[in-house]
Amino acid sequence: MVEYNFKKITVVPNGKAFIDIILSRTQRTTPTVVHKGYAISRLRQFYMRKVKYTQSNFHDKLQKIIDDFPRLGDIHPFYGDLLHVLYNKDHYKLALGQVNTAKNLISKISQDYVKLLKYGDSLYRCKSLKVAALGRMCTVIKRIGPSLAYLEQVRQHMARLPSIDPNNRTILICGYPNVGKSSFMNKITRADVDVQSYAFTTKSLFVGHTDYKYLRYQVIDTPGILDRPFEDRNIIEMCSITALAHLRAAILFFLDLSGSCGYSIVQQAALFHSIKELFSNKPLIIVCNKTDLQPLEGLNEGDKKLVMEMKSEASKSQGGEAASADDFLLTMSTLTEEGVMAVKNAACERLLDQRVEKKMKSKKMNDCLNRFHVAMPKPRDQKERPACIPQAVLEAKALEAAQKEGRKTEKDIENENGGAGVYSASLRKHHILANEEWKEDILPEFLDGHNVYDFVDPDILLRLEELEREEGVRQAEAEDGDEDFEMDGEDLTPEEREALQAIKKKKILLIQEHRIKKSTAESRPTVPRKFDKERKFTSERMGRQLSSLGIDPSRAIERARSRSVSRKGRKRERSVDRDGEDGMEIDGGSSNKKLRLRSMSRSRSVSRPFGEVVPGEGFRDSAQKMKAITMARNASKKRNKDARRGEADRVIPTLRPKHLFSGKRSIGKTDRR
Amino acid sequence: MRLEFCWFCSSKIYPGHGIQFVRNDAKIFRFCRSKCHKNFKMKRNPRKVKWTKAYRRLHGKDMTKERKRNRPERYDRNVMENTLKAIKKIDKIRHDRAADHIAQRWKPKAAKERREARKELEQSISLIKAPLAIQSQEPAITVPKIKVKAPKQQTVEDQLMEE
Numbered sequence: 001m002v003e004y005n006f007k008k009i010t011v012v013p014n015g016k017a018f019i020d021i022i023l024s025r026t027q028r029t030t031p032t033v034v035h036k037g038y039a040i041s042r043l044r045q046f047y048m049r050k051v052k053y054t055q056s057n058f059h060d061k062l063q064k065i066i067d068d069f070p071r072l073g074d075i076h077p078f079y080g081d082l083l084h085v086l087y088n089k090d091h092y093k094l095a096l097g098q099v100n101t102a103k104n105l106i107s108k109i110s111q112d113y114v115k116l117l118k119y120g121d122s123l124y125r126c127k128s129l130k131v132a133a134l135g136r137m138c139t140v141i142k143r144i145g146p147s148l149a150y151l152e153q154v155r156q157h158m159a160r161l162p163s164i165d166p167n168n169r170t171i172l173i174c175g176y177p178n179v180g181k182s183s184f185m186n187k188i189t190r191a192d193v194d195v196q197s198y199a200f201t202t203k204s205l206f207v208g209h210t211d212y213k214y215l216r217y218q219v220i221d222t223p224g225i226l227d228r229p230f231e232d233r234n235i236i237e238m239c240s241i242t243a244l245a246h247l248r249a250a251i252l253f254f255l256d257l258s259g260s261c262g263y264s265i266v267q268q269a270a271l272f273h274s275i276k277e278l279f280s281n282k283p284l285i286i287v288c289n290k291t292d293l294q295p296l297e298g299l300n301e302g303d304k305k306l307v308m309e310m311k312s313e314a315s316k317s318q319g320g321e322a323a324s325a326d327d328f329l330l331t332m333s334t335l336t337e338e339g340v341m342a343v344k345n346a347a348c349e350r351l352l353d354q355r356v357e358k359k360m361k362s363k364k365m366n367d368c369l370n371r372f373h374v375a376m377p378k379p380r381d382q383k384e385r386p387a388c389i390p391q392a393v394l395e396a397k398a399l400e401a402a403q404k405e406g407r408k409t410e411k412d413i414e415n416e417n418g419g420a421g422v423y424s425a426s427l428r429k430h431h432i433l434a435n436e437e438w439k440e441d442i443l444p445e446f447l448d449g450h451n452v453y454d455f456v457d458p459d460i461l462l463r464l465e466e467l468e469r470e471e472g473v474r475q476a477e478a479e480d481g482d483e484d485f486e487m488d489g490e491d492l493t494p495e496e497r498e499a500l501q502a503i504k505k506k507k508i509l510l511i512q513e514h515r516i517k518k519s520t521a522e523s524r525p526t527v528p529r530k531f532d533k534e535r536k537f538t539s540e541r542m543g544r545q546l547s548s549l550g551i552d553p554s555r556a557i558e559r560a561r562s563r564s565v566s567r568k569g570r571k572r573e574r575s576v577d578r579d580g581e582d583g584m585e586i587d588g589g590s591s592n593k594k595l596r597l598r599s600m601s602r603s604r605s606v607s608r609p610f611g612e613v614v615p616g617e618g619f620r621d622s623a624q625k626m627k628a629i630t631m632a633r634n635a636s637k638k639r640n641k642d643a644r645r646g647e648a649d650r651v652i653p654t655l656r657p658k659h660l661f662s663g664k665r666s667i668g669k670t671d672r673r
Numbered sequence: 674m675r676l677e678f679c680w681f682c683s684s685k686i687y688p689g690h691g692i693q694f695v696r697n698d699a700k701i702f703r704f705c706r707s708k709c710h711k712n713f714k715m716k717r718n719p720r721k722v723k724w725t726k727a728y729r730r731l732h733g734k735d736m737t738k739e740r741k742r743n744r745p746e747r748y749d750r751n752v753m754e755n756t757l758k759a760i761k762k763i764d765k766i767r768h769d770r771a772a773d774h775i776a777q778r779w780k781p782k783a784a785k786e787r788r789e790a791r792k793e794l795e796q797s798i799s800l801i802k803a804p805l806a807i808q809s810q811e812p813a814i815t816v817p818k819i820k821v822k823a824p825k826q827q828t829v830e831d832q833l834m835e836e
Contacts, residue, residue, distance in 0.1 A: 438750045445674045454742045455756050464759045471766050506800045549803040
């Protein structure tokens with residue numbers, strides 16, 4: 001069944017918008033740059049391409065519009081009529097026709113201009129031709145602008161039409177305005193139709209769906225119909241008329257007994273009679289609504305007669321079937337919801353019967369019926385032949401049934417003893433063992449980090465004996481072997497061990513010292529020996545070290561002391577002074593006073609006298625040293641006078657070292673460092 | 674319940690410890706702790722990882738492992754009793770054998786050590802004792818005297834003869 005859904009129609013653009021779209025597309029997707037220096041064929045091709053491209057775009061779009069809009073002759077007459085009612089068939093066809101013409105015109109334009117372009121001799125001429133072609137195409141579209149606008153309107157409205165399947169089971173609700181059709185609709189389906197107190201609240205068809213006997217039924221709510229001649233009807237009423245005319249549906253004609261819709265029963269009856277031709281061949285039910293306001297029995301005579309008349313008409317039109325009289329006239333009240341379901345069921349039932357009947361009559365049904373055939377063999381005589389079951393099987397079945405009830409399962413036992421968490425079944429209950437007592441034995445699974453089951457063996461005692469024998473043998477051998485081994489070399493004596501340890505310690509120290517010495521002066525401070533704060537280089541120390549090596553240190557200490565500077569130097573000075581003046585006056589020279597002041601014990605607390613020769617400087621005697629000093633002074637006198645930079649003056653070797661003057665600052669300036 | 678062995682380090686996995694990994698080919702890998710598990714995930718070969726039993730056995734540092742019995746036996750109380758007693762003894766024997774194995778490994782080292790110590794003593798004695806001291810002292814820690822054959826004294830005649 002084709003679902004009539006007009007939502008898939010392409011959007012029809014406005015005339016102007018249409019032109020814009022196509023032209024901008026042309027501009028975007030075809031090449032845009034061309035110079036008059038190009039070869040003429042290239043120029044022609046360039047412009048021809050543009051014209052053809054534009055034409056093909058127009059063609060495609062217009063073709064799509066024409067294809068998408070439904071052709072009124074091809075669709076179901078219900079929709080055809082509905083569309084006609086809504087949009088005027090002629091206007092619709094004309095519009096589409098115009099679109100088609102436009103499409104053809106544009107094709108022709110393009111052909112003509114392409115032919116002309118083939119012989120264009122300059123850039124300017126080709127360009128003008130292209131401009132003309134495109135311009136004419138656009139004019140064509142501009143001319144059909146109103147049609148396009150109309151088609152767009154139609155499309156928008158069509159998209160909102162309810163999707164009614166004309167071939168599906170349908171129930172149609174009709175009657176005067178305000179009788180309660182929409183409220184009934186709301187009751188039986190999930191549709192949410194507007195219900196108001198003014199007439200013509202429902203302005204178009206509405207579809208809802210309801211179920212009955214596992215089948216889906218469409219329920220169509222129509223706008224109210226007034227009793228008027230056919231020609232005078234407006235579009236809204238025409239919608240309902242169309243629906244009534246074309247859809248094969250069950251019809252529920254609504255009557256308002258109370259007259260609260262604003263129309264009397266007389267008027268409603270009149271309407272009924274005027275449209276009763278539309279009800280032919282359709283199951284019809286007359287529904288009296290609003291019984292809460294006015295029950296059927298409470299009607300006055302005239303109205304009642306009218307209603308009965310309608311009922312008889314209805315039954316007549318149904319061909320006088322065996323259906324009960326009640327099927328044609330039902331009462332209900334949508335407000336109190338009494339009788340609503342009854343009405344729905346009656347309508348559905350009637351419709352279903354009718355449809356089934358029709359199907360049965362058609363040829364297709366016969367094929368279906370053939371499939372549901374149970375073949376029964378033709379009885380050849382009157383003898384009864386029931387099913388034959390052997391006795392044993394019957395007995396066994398009976399026994400099994402009895403057993404099932406009588407047997408006690410493990411699960412039952414479990415439940416008796418407290419349930420799943422409390423009772424744990426003994427898995428060894430049915431084990432076959434040599435001694436029944438062993439069934440409940442508890443035994444460990446591991447022992448001392450070994451799995452007991454890895455050792456279980458009926459012959460384990462034998463094996464153990466063998467193993468122990470082996471072990472004994474092995475141990476004996478091992479002892480013998482041990483004795484041989486001991487012969488190789490004696491152990492060290494305790495003194496030897498001590499000596500060895502001392503050697504090791506000494507070696508470690510040596511290595512450490514070497515490592516320290518190995519590091520260059522850059523990474524370690526080098527303090528010359530004369531500034532020996534730790535007093536590492538004393539004669540006592542030397543004495544101690546020598547004695548630890550096993551040598552008597554006294555002679556060495558003597559010798560060291562005798563050669564020490566303080567002693568030696570002093571002795572010499574004294575003897576020189578005593579002999580007499582040497583003629584050399586030493587600056588700041590040593591006077592007797594100074595000599596006396598200096599005692600042996602304070603030999604080191606006073607600094608050396610000026611001209612004293614320090615062994616290691618390289619002077620023969622103090623006279624030579626003084627001479628050297630004088631020479632040095634004289635040499636630098638001139639320079640000092642000239643105020644030139646001397647050796648003692650502070651020198652900055654590099655005024656702008658790179659490492660201080662390079663690099664950026666994250667914040668701040670770098671004009672000074 | 675069974676005590677399993679860790680696939681990586683071959684240590685015993687007690688119940689409630691470790692992780693089991695089942696591969697798509699249905700091989701089960703059991704690990705005693707995440708260290709082994711992570712090593713496995715890194716695709717390390719236990720035979721190359723020094724601290725595992727697999728390495729140690731492969732390189733002869735330890736003895737072979739115990740085996741698993743797959744045949745189930747019908748339960749017999751007496752057999753079970755004997756088994757339990759036997760396990761203790763077997764365990765002791767196994768332990769002794771393993772200790773012996775290791776001791777065997779270590780034996781040559783002692784002799785080597787002694788030799789080296791002696792040599793060291795000879796060579797480096799001068800670091801702690803001056804040669805003078807050694808000579809004057811009792812020869813407790815003396816260098817063993819090596820007898821060198823002195824060349825025969827050439828007589829004057831021999832010299833003249835050579836010329």
